[in-house]
Amino acid sequence: MKKIAKIYFGLITVLLMTFTLGCEDYLDLKPYDALTAEQLLLDEQGMQGLANGSLRMMKDQLGDEGNNVYVRVLFQTTEFPSDDVLIVKPTTDPLWLSFNRAHIPSQENISYFWATGYKIVLNANTIINNVVVDETTSDVEKQYLGESYFYRGIVFFDLARLFSFPPSHGLGNDGIILRTGLGGEDAKARSTVGETYAQIISDLRKGAELMTERSTDPSKYGNKYAAQGYLSRAYLFTEQYDSVVAVATDVIDNSPFQLEPNETYIYALQNSASSKEAMFILYHDDTENRGTGAIGSMYNGDKGWGEVFPSAPFRELISSHPNDVRNRLLDTVFVDGVPALYPGTSYEKIYMTKFSYQNGIATCHSPIFMRLSEVILNRAEAYAHLGMNEEALADVNAIRERAGLSGEELITLSNLASHGFANVLEAVLNERRLELCFEGHRRDDLMRNKIDLDRSYSSAQNENGDPDIYPYNGPRQIYYIPASQEIAYNPLCKQND
């Protein structure tokens, strides 16, 4: 019996020993498709990968959540509350909530945008918090570091546009959560609007300082001029008009970018990768055609939904100058010589093609984030606020001339009233509305300048075109902070009213 006991306990001991000593390596497996941040930052290629990662997260759908893509949500949730668009019927896509302003605290597209935005911030922070600039830092490394500041800055800016009122409403208002380090406590409060924009400006400046441009395709990546372009926008938001003028002038005079001529205007918008004026685009190659999920697909029924059309006031405005090349962005669909109606509605099918037809592919496009015409119009608005009316109108007319307008169609101080403008600022805002239409600027322009939103025209959320004036500071101008993703786990984060 002794023997059995001995064998038994002996065996267990032997097995345990073999197993604990001999098998360490056997169980030591590492993933095939993942690296730690430390491994990644060992060389330039890893830094380049991280820099590209930020762009990719703006471009692609992460996970499998509906049609949510950072850039799509950005373009829709900023544009659809504006007075330039109508929708023919309600949809189950949460983009509908931007039309009827029935926001909910856990809105799917908004939650996705918030989460992805901060994922880009974390990605940028990985470089920003690990790379120290000294005399050994190469220009290439500086470029990637600068890009990281740039991407963080523009994401903070986008988040501030969606979740906070602009600085003109008060610098003490709630801004966004400024996550600038790696790790840190889970709970973190929102900074003020003032602090938020200070951070945005600081990031964009660092970006502009550190970046030159990547060797080819500068507009497809963060670059010095794009950062300056965004700075002109940030200064405009923060009412630092002299700074707007300074930085915009620098870009206009010294950057390689220039306005596209009239003849190629439409083509260059649709094929932004070859545009001379596009300073920063989110490049999609021709295979990255998003089908019905494309930004253009809500506007254009060719292979898309075609359910969002230009509003009646916008059509009236743009069609008042038939020579304006920008009319050609709108294609009215005719059947048997008569404008076709969207089935079951009285809305004419007018397809807006600014975000379509990259290389002829209906649902493919590389959205433009920053282009020279915006920088010019940012300067125009700054001049207008500074009372430099002539300069403001010169910038406005540069844009109008390019659009194919001439003579009395151009705006001078003397014909201001006959164009229907009470002051130069109105002329600037009018030009911004036309030139930057559907790009999500209109809502900002009105809010920033404290102008109420008038949507007294027919659209599915307002079927009869009843008076619909929403105050510039109404709570639903901005979105709720995602309740179930942020507020629930971050008790310090205050919800919007």
Next chain:
Amino acid sequence: MKNITVQKLFGRLGSILLLFMIITQIHAQVSVTGTVLSALDNAPLPGATVSEKGTPNVVVTDVNGNYAIKVNNPSATLLFSYVGFLKEEFTVGNQTVLNVALEQDLLNIEEVVITAYSEKTRTEISSSVVSLNAKDISQVTVNSVQDMLIGKVAGIQVQTSSGQPGEPSDIRIRGVGSVFSPQQPLIVVDGIIGGSYNPNDIESVSVLKDAGATGLYGSAAAAGVILIKTKSGTAGKSEIRAQIRYGIKTPEFGNYQLMNTAELYAYHESLFSPALFETARPDSLLKYDFDWVNNTYRQANITTVNLSALGGTDKVNYYIAVDYMDDEGTLRGTTYDRMSLRSNVKYQLNKRLNIGTNFVMNYGKSTYANWNMSEGAFRLQPWDQPYDSNGELIYDVSAAGWLSNLVSNPYHSEQYNKEGGYGIDGSANIILEIKLLEWLKIDSWTSLGMAYGKYEAIYSPKSYEGAADNGRISNDIYLDQSIGNTSLLKFNKSFGLHGIDGLVGIEVGSYRSERDIGGDAVGFLAGQEVMGVAGAQEKPTGTIVESRGVSVLSQVNYNYSKKYFLTASFRRDGNSKFAPANKYANFFTYAASWLISSEKFMNEIDVVHYLKIRGSYGAVGNSTFPDDSYYPYFPSYTAAGIYNGQTPYFPEVPGNYDLTWETSNPLNIGLDIGFIKRIEANIDFYDTRTRDLLFMNPLPSSKGYEYQWANVGEIQNKGIELAVNATAVKTKDVTWSLYFNIAANRNTLKALSDKETVTEMVISRGDQSQILVVGGGAFDWYMPKWLGVDPDNGDPLWEDIIYDSEGNEIDRVATNIYTDAAEDYQVMGSPFPDFAGGFGTFLSYKGLSLDATFSYSVGNMIYHSSRQESDNDGENTSVNSMVLQKGWSRWVNPGDVATHPEPEYGGNLNSNKYSSRYLEDGSYLRLRNLVLAYDLSPKLVQKIKMNSLRIFLSMDNLLTFTKYSGSDPDVPLYMGAWTLPGSQYFKYPINKQYMLGIELSF
């Protein structure tokens, strides 16, 4: 210290044994003869064992049931046993002829059942094990053992997630013990963890529910274990069996019904403004009425063929089978074909050595329908026609003026597009059994498994979906391999009344999967179906995951006089999923039982012939993560997609080097009691605490990560199970048996964090939420509370809780503002049932038999999320609407007391947003299976030179009784990446199935 005690014990035992042997030798020998019969029909039992108790003296009865045995003295006790019959003991005394009639073991008390790494009779088991034979579970025509167990075992819940043929079901044993881990019971086939099988090859199944039963599986056993034993041949007779089933199935929509044109038209008239209605819904629509649901889901066929040969000699036995199934889905374009081959052969090389081989290969091929077919059927409005006036399928639905919110005609696309996949998996096992000594042997098995398969989707350039890309093809290939060895040293020895057995061994396994290999390609002509012909390839994909495990395991079972049983198991597991410091863990389990009915004092109580009390406790683990987490501890930056031809990297998961196993401590106390040899009841009480949950600890998304894997929280599942089996009548011609089981499980969250301040957490999927509250149930529904409809104006009403400035609740009021109620989410019920189970009956008269199985569930709350779309009060007028259920009504005039708000174009104040409005009682009773069978009488069968011939009609899911408004109250209970337990969106419905079958052997 321990060693000394053991030596002393064994020393004393030895002396007792010796004394016993000396005494028995003094007496003269006595001869006894007799016949062993069956008490039921007095038929002789050939091959019955007659043994002298406490000695190796054994004889076997001859063809006529006769035996002759010499015993040492008249006080010897003879033990008569025969498979399927109850044992009997008689003292010889002065009898020389002893005829014995054995009673049938109607309750299978003496049955040998499979247990972890061994086999035992039920009387020896100290834990909660439910064993079922093929005849108990093979009536249904299904694809998995999970589906075979529906209604049969107390404390399990099986959910069919979809009617897609070949789709696996979800099974839970004793509630849900983890939050995010897809904790599924471990399936072990002939000793191989995760082995493959065909349902028709199953000989028996054991469901192991408590720690005493599962302990030997250690770190993988927390969700319970299902053991499968496949068939094998027996010596002496060879047989060829054939079974053919053919049947039809129809989709089962339950109470869910969509509107026809007249209904939808009238409904829309009530919500559009008159002017808009005229343009939006011209009366020309009334000319059309297409039933999308019943044209998309329709009657389908199912055929299965199973052929097998089994038999053996005294040296070899074999089971060889081929199985084929052609299963057409009720949804257009969905099919499943399956073929399996199996060969189980065992050779006895010599007295000491057995070698066996098990080979199995399965082939499965599925085709799927696009979502716009499966869900489109429920969305498309009946006035939108698939065909134009020429009878051609419409391509451009926008030009055709479709009003539904679908960009393409699913029937048009169906002609050109394909989606599907196939897979082959197989395993080869070599089994070695070496008998070292009479009481000591080695069992070792080595398995090599493989699986490969391909998924492909082809969007033809002729289809709407493929047109934009000039054709798109997506491929996804996986190549899996696994290797494992289990080697056990098993011992089994008795010392007088003391019996000791057990095992010690090692288990090593590795798994490697190359997966998602493929990508997309675009630009080809219709009819071309491989990536190579495409103009451009895009998005190459592919990754590799690996996992490895090493374990030592041991178990000791002790019994005294086969009355008192003790079991202790120990397993040490090593696993590659955790960080180096946390790769190993130990798991101990203990069980004990007392077979009271073997006590002398129980001989007086005739009414109770079997009584056993048992208990077990221990620790078992869980390390299953959702599919792609093979390295959950690793803080990973990964690459995916492309930007301008370059590779982008980005943070994926934060990782956690402290991550370790989730551990369950199940306590189980059970009682098995058999009355009047006809009724058996099994009662189990259990209390399972699961600690260190594998938890996707949510982070505020501003951190850049949504969650981090961590060991957080504790869940308790406490419950009671009762199973009753009874043989009401058993005569030569008539058998009538019944069974019933019921289980009530209470799921409670005991802790949520190591920080005491954290006592609740909300888990959201899409717009839906559940809450984990310490002291409450894990996964309680959490939502705005619906208060119905304001009779004055038809507005929706929710509950708004008013708080004072200090945060104290001061009032609850009704509000028609959704966002106000959305600030006051409330706990609204549990997705889990109060109790659930099954019952059934078997009745036979001569060759004719009827077998019925029911399953039921009471008190589970289902969130019927498809109603947000199809019962939306006008929010979305581009989808079809469901017909109101009995008792539902819409508000029309002031004063109306209605269940549904006034329908309004564009929606009535967010009335269809997430709230308890769509939370419904999911209780149901279902006739799961009904079989009518006829077995030809043995005489007749012999005339046609056969062993048996049986024809049967088997019907699945024949009747369902429920108030739930969806198509099926049987809703998945797991936390998916996009779904919460108990939530139902549009479902590919399950089927009613009518199968006609013939089964013969010769």
